[in-house]
Amino acid sequence: MTASTRHPDPFLDGPTTLRVERHGAVARVTLDRPDVRNAFNDTVIAELTAVFEALGRDGSLRAIVLAAEGKAFCAGADLNWMKAMAGYSWDENHADAGRLAHMLWTIYSCPVPVIARVQGDVYAGGVGLVAVCDIAVAVESAGFCLSEAKLGLLPATIGPYVVRALGEQASRRYFVTAERFSAAEAHRLGLVHELAADAEALDAKVDALAVALxxxxxxxxxxxxxxxxxxxxxxxxLQLRDDTARRIADIRASDEGRDGVQSFLSKAKPSWLA
Incomplete structure (x- = not known):
């Protein structure tokens, strides 16, 4: 990657729970609450939503890396936040969960590909955060756990994304048992695409994926x-088949599509690499 440029106030009045940096056409969003294992609270959810909405509107971005500071990637819900929720009414709980659901959707639907750099343990809502990313790379020592059932809860808002990433059968097991599973198992099941031996190897793999994009x-x-x-x-x-035909026709007829095909045929670099 190119040299990092720090943006202290890029999207909000300055995120307080995140670090946002720019490396050329690659943005890096880092969860920065290592003292609480990067757990969610209202502020984290609001800032992640705002940052990813802004990044999604940036046409010059080509990739986003979602990373975390400290020993854990994300431990799910913040304990103080959970204590506050214990006194919520049904309507307050519904609104609160809706904000988390919107944050997950914002990352999942962000037009820019998102790479999760998982350097440590991932629990509960953190598993959902990995699942909404397009590519996930994790250190071999990371552990994963859908721990909600241990608290008498369920992984509802993250459920649609985790089931897609883990598969139905694995989700049926890990949702109800709340067992911890290894990075190797997460890789075998498809939640994680690549494993790395240590932080240095993790960065190398993430950088290589960004270069590929x-x-x-x-x-x-x-x-x-x-x-x-x-x-x-x-x-x-028939409708889907026609839709896919329209999509390829659109991009073949676009300037980028014409340039890419012509460059390939003439063995030249396309404009985005020139």
Whole structure:
């Protein structure tokens, strides 16, 4: 990556729970509450939502890395936040959960591909945070746990994303048992795409993935991300087949598509690499 540029006040009046940096066309968002294992609270949720909404509107961005400071990637809900929720009414609980659901959707639907850099343990809502990312790389020592049932709760707002990432059968087990499982198991099940032996190897893999994204057509990458989300669970109907034909026609006829194909045929670099 290129040298880092710090943006102290890029999207809010300055995030207080996150660090946001720019490395050329790659943004890095770091959870920065290591003293509480980067657990969620109202502020974290609001700041993640605002930052990813802003990043999604930035047409010059090609990749986002979601990272964390300290020994844990994300331990789920903050204890003080949970204490406050204990006194909430149903309406207050519903509104609070709705904000978390909106934050997860904002990251999942962000047009820019998101890479999770998982350097430590991931619990409860943190598993959802990994699941909404497009690519996840984790150190081999990281542990994962959908721990909600131990507290008499359930992983509801993260559920749609975790079930897609883990698969139905694994989710049926880990939702109800709240067992801890290893990074190797998370990798086997598909929640994690790559494993790294240590932090240095983790950074190397994340950087390599960012470089791979930068080598591809910017509009094509965004269209590919949207395509997967739209067709993954859709029945293959005549309407879907026509929709996919329209999508490829749109991008073939675009300036980027024409440039990419012509550059390939002439063995030249496309404009986004020139």
């Amino acid at each position: 930068l080598a591809n057509g910017p509009a094509a990458v965004r269209a590919c991300k949207r395509l997967v989300q739209d067709v993954a669970h859709a029945p293959i109907t």
